[in-house]
Amino acid sequence: MTPRRKRMLTIGLLVVGMGLATALILNAFNQNLMYFYSPSDVVAGKAPAARDFRIGGLVVVGSVKRAPDQLDVEFTLTDMKQQVTVRYAGILPDLFREGQGIVANGKLGPDGVFAAREVLAKHDENYMPPEVAEALGHPGPDATLTRPAQ
Amino acid sequence: MIPEIGLFLCVLALALAVVQVAFPTIGLWRRDAAWLAMARPAARAQFACLLAAFAVLVHAFLVNDFSLVYVAQNSNSALPWPYRVSATWGAHEGSLLLWALILAGWTLAVTLRDRELPGDIAGIVTAVMGLVSIAFLLFMLFTSNPFARELPAPPDGADLNPLLQDPGLIIHPPMLYMGYVGFAVPFAFAIAALVSGRLTPGWARWARPWALTAWLFLTLGIALGSWWAYYELGWGGWWFWDPVENASFMPWLLGTALIHSLAVTDKRGTFKSWTVLLAIGAFSLSLLGTFLVRSGVLTSVHAFATDPARGVFVLGILGVAVGGSLTLYAWRGPKVLAGGSYEPVSRETFLLANSLLLAVSTATILLGTIYPLVLDALGLGKISVGPPYFNLVFGLLMLPLALALGWGQFARWREDSLRRLWGQLRYAAGAALLLGVCAVFVLDGPTRITAAIGLALALWVALSTLVGVWQRCAGRASPLATLLAQPRGFVGQVLAHLGFAMTVAGVCLTGALSVDRHERMAPGDSVELGGYEFRFESLNEFTGPNFQADEALFLVTRNGRTVAELRPQKRFYKVRGMPMTEAGIDAGFTRDLYVSLGEPLEGRAWSVRLHYKAYIRWIWLGAVLMAAGGLIAATDRRYRIKATEPAAGVATQEA
Numbered sequence: 001m002t003p004r005r006k007r008m009l010t011i012g013l014l015v016v017g018m019g020l021a022t023a024l025i026l027n028a029f030n031q032n033l034m035y036f037y038s039p040s041d042v043v044a045g046k047a048p049a050a051r052d053f054r055i056g057g058l059v060v061v062g063s064v065k066r067a068p069d070q071l072d073v074e075f076t077l078t079d080m081k082q083q084v085t086v087r088y089a090g091i092l093p094d095l096f097r098e099g100q101g102i103v104a105n106g107k108l109g110p111d112g113v114f115a116a117r118e119v120l121a122k123h124d125e126n127y128m129p130p131e132v133a134e135a136l137g138h139p140g141p142d143a144t145l146t147r148p149a150q
Numbered sequence: 151m152i153p154e155i156g157l158f159l160c161v162l163a164l165a166l167a168v169v170q171v172a173f174p175t176i177g178l179w180r181r182d183a184a185w186l187a188m189a190r191p192a193a194r195a196q197f198a199c200l201l202a203a204f205a206v207l208v209h210a211f212l213v214n215d216f217s218l219v220y221v222a223q224n225s226n227s228a229l230p231w232p233y234r235v236s237a238t239w240g241a242h243e244g245s246l247l248l249w250a251l252i253l254a255g256w257t258l259a260v261t262l263r264d265r266e267l268p269g270d271i272a273g274i275v276t277a278v279m280g281l282v283s284i285a286f287l288l289f290m291l292f293t294s295n296p297f298a299r300e301l302p303a304p305p306d307g308a309d310l311n312p313l314l315q316d317p318g319l320i321i322h323p324p325m326l327y328m329g330y331v332g333f334a335v336p337f338a339f340a341i342a343a344l345v346s347g348r349l350t351p352g353w354a355r356w357a358r359p360w361a362l363t364a365w366l367f368l369t370l371g372i373a374l375g376s377w378w379a380y381y382e383l384g385w386g387g388w389w390f391w392d393p394v395e396n397a398s399f400m401p402w403l404l405g406t407a408l409i410h411s412l413a414v415t416d417k418r419g420t421f422k423s424w425t426v427l428l429a430i431g432a433f434s435l436s437l438l439g440t441f442l443v444r445s446g447v448l449t450s451v452h453a454f455a456t457d458p459a460r461g462v463f464v465l466g467i468l469g470v471a472v473g474g475s476l477t478l479y480a481w482r483g484p485k486v487l488a489g490g491s492y493e494p495v496s497r498e499t500f501l502l503a504n505s506l507l508l509a510v511s512t513a514t515i516l517l518g519t520i521y522p523l524v525l526d527a528l529g530l531g532k533i534s535v536g537p538p539y540f541n542l543v544f545g546l547l548m549l550p551l552a553l554a555l556g557w558g559q560f561a562r563w564r565e566d567s568l569r570r571l572w573g574q575l576r577y578a579a580g581a582a583l584l585l586g587v588c589a590v591f592v593l594d595g596p597t598r599i600t601a602a603i604g605l606a607l608a609l610w611v612a613l614s615t616l617v618g619v620w621q622r623c624a625g626r627a628s629p630l631a632t633l634l635a636q637p638r639g640f641v642g643q644v645l646a647h648l649g650f651a652m653t654v655a656g657v658c659l660t661g662a663l664s665v666d667r668h669e670r671m672a673p674g675d676s677v678e679l680g681g682y683e684f685r686f687e688s689l690n691e692f693t694g695p696n697f698q699a700d701e702a703l704f705l706v707t708r709n710g711r712t713v714a715e716l717r718p719q720k721r722f723y724k725v726r727g728m729p730m731t732e733a734g735i736d737a738g739f740t741r742d743l744y745v746s747l748g749e750p751l752e753g754r755a756w757s758v759r760l761h762y763k764a765y766i767r768w769i770w771l772g773a774v775l776m777a778a779g780g781l782i783a784a785t786d787r788r789y790r791i792k793a794t795e796p797a798a799g800v801a802t803q804e805a
Contacts, residue, residue: 010494018510025514025543029521032539036532054534071668071748071757090668091748091757094384094729105536 034105043082047108055084055114056103064098077102077114086114093121153218156206157297160247163199163254164287166192170257170280174273186273190261193276196283197254204251207296208238217303220244220296226309226725228696236320237310243296245323249440250286252324252331253279260335260360267356271342278338285467293463309696309725318378326371326398330436332364333401336408337433340426341475344482349422354415357429359784361412365405366780372398373773384731384746386666386761388769391540396519397439400512404432407508414501418563420492424505430479434472435512441468442519493565500558507551514543545600552607552654556614559647578617582610593662604658612651615644642783649775656768663764668748672755680762682743683707689754697721697730702756704734704745713743720747742766
């Protein structure tokens with residue numbers, strides 16, 4: 001092989017490799033995007049049924065129900081306009097409290113109940129997740145999130 | 151009165167930084183060595199000022215001077231004194247002061263070693279560091295003054311965020327900053343090379359120990375952060391692909407590419423342009439990390455405050471630094487190109503692959519971190535990118551990287567043959583492949599295939615590294631003496647690569663073998679997990695210096711023999727009214743036992759998280775090995791010998 005051919009081959013291989021890598025990366029990226037919806041969006045049917053998304057709002061006071069002898073928990077999220085019921089099996093974060101803002105990741109079931117895989121709560125008294133603040137229609141201070149395990 | 155002295159010292163430091171930039175610039179323009187040399191005393195005086203200012207702030211915390219807004223917001227009279235010291239850098243203003251102090255420290259270190267450098271290069275390097283310092287001191291003084299007063303002073307402070315009241319968090323930020331800011335030195339060297347138009351192999355030799363040192367601190371800082379998240383957040387994870395973690399990981403990846411590319415430029419004179427680009431990139435990503443963490447665009451433990459002015463300011467610094475240096479690069483880069491040639495099969499090729507893969511990994515993480523922020527800023531919706539994206543893409547890119555690593559450390563410079571390489575490494579390759587195949591059958595669970603591939607690669611990296619050591623020493627008159635006489639650069643490389651293998655193995659084994667359960671448990675209950683029996687013995691009250699806690703006692707037994715007593719706590723910090731989970735952990739070389747309390751349920755029952763974490767310590771021990779390797783390599787004798795600059799006589803002074 002002449003040096004010229006060798007160089008062309010190297011460049012060709014690099015281009016093909018880079019192209020493949022880019023395609024794979026963008027595909028993976030697209031499949032793992034999670035959008036944020038407010039309870040109003042979900043009730044209006046804007047949220048996807050097939051894929052995971054994030055929902056945020058205030059936990060309605062008095063709505064947290066625990067199953068006896070289990071770690072299953074159910075509560076209602078609101079953006080002051082609409083409400084969505086969230087179901088979660090596991091340990092809630094330290095700062096999960098009624099009347100305060102949280103964000104949950106998961107999927108919407110056919111029954112309209114949001115099955116959360118993960119619940120994130122703010123990590124300071126004065127904080128509110130910005131998504132929640134916006135969903136509630138007023139700007140809130142910054143949020144510090146910590147998450148519980150699955 | 152004392153805090154005002156602190157503020158005065160900061161302003162004085164700013165003035166000195168201006169001197170540190172202006173004098174060498176004039177000196178360069180007038181070709182006057184005396185002006186150039188002024189940079190050195192200015193930089194040293196700047197360090198002294200900032201050190202004193204920092205001491206003033208620490209003093210304010212120690213004596214509980216709540217008339218300082220920053221102290222009042224982040225400390226409390228009941229806070230134990232070590233945390234009062236670490237609270238100094240526990241929030242935004244103080245951590246900026248620490249940033250500036252560390253930058254001045256690095257500049258001081260450069261001025262102590264710059265006699266090996268040609269005068270103009272030393273002057274430009276110091277001036278560039280001074281520019282960065284000016285930017286950050288202005289940022290601090292205009293938007294985030296740690297010495298701001300509020301009178302009358304509140305009777306007591308609002309306390310340090312309980313999450314930060316932890317020994318790991320005392321040293322995590324300084325380590326991370328040492329790394330971030332340390333990349334300013336190779337960056338300054340790169341700018342100096344572009345400005346002077348002289349990019350000689352000597353250049354890479356000066357820059358190497360600095361890049362290695364910055365890299366080793368960043369390695370330790372990231373590992374400390376991961377370890378802290380593991381035991382302090384209370385749910386047993388060690389890496390979350392959180393934007394803030396990514397912010398520190400991106401400069402680390404490019405920094406890793408940089409130290410390897412510098413080696414090529416140093417030894418062979420090739421990749422010059424690319425090395426310069428990496429040096430600019432690593433520091434730019436450090437600045438980006440500072441922007442992401444400090445601007446409040448991110449939601450995380452680290453985002454201390456949301457002040458739009460601050461975000462805009464850091465973004466401005468970032469824009470000027472990245473834009474300016476890339477423009478300079480485009481303008482001067484071609485002049486410093488050129489270099490030795492090499493064949494397709496050679497160490498250069500493998501190191502090029504290493505560089506490219508690391509750069510692409512950085513780009514993919516950047517995409518996943520920045521894209522949601524950009525969309526949000528443009529009002530196009532709120533999205534987040536899940537960990538599966540990062541795991542998949544990063545994992546895929548690490549695969550060829552680990553493969554190339556094994557061959558690359560064996561390949562000869564300039565030209566080698568695949569036949570020779572195969573002859574050297576076929577047993578290592580065979581053993582790794584065998585382990586991989588066995589692992590597929592031994593392991594179970596959904597991740598067993600990826601774990602098996604990862605383990606095979608880890609063994610491949612470790613074995614090929616050890617074969618290299620063996621080759622150098624076996625057959626000599628005294629193998630041990632030969633081993634001890636190896637240059638430090640080689641020893642460091644071996645340690646760092648073994649550390650990389652250890653971390654990869656740890657990640658794979660933790661993922662494949664760990665088990666966890668969420669349980670509802672009351673005193674007297676017991677649960678079996680990973681061959682251990684966790685028994686909830688009792689529930690007690692515990693009073694700490696500034697918190698109240700419920701403390702559970704768990705007895706862990708295996709085959710009837712007591713293995714560990716774990717005391718997880720659920721703390722309540724009175725001042726902030728914040729609950730905190732303190733996990734009970736029994737650490738071991740091959741496994742951790744981990745219990746954390748969730749929330750109280752009715753009766754005396756609690757929701758409890760139980761983990762059996764296999765080989766998790768390997769992840770951080772590997773990082774420690776990598777950092778140790780970096781330290782040993784950075785102290786190699788060849789960097790201390792006065793670097794003669796062969797091309798200096800020929801190079802034209804074009805600046």
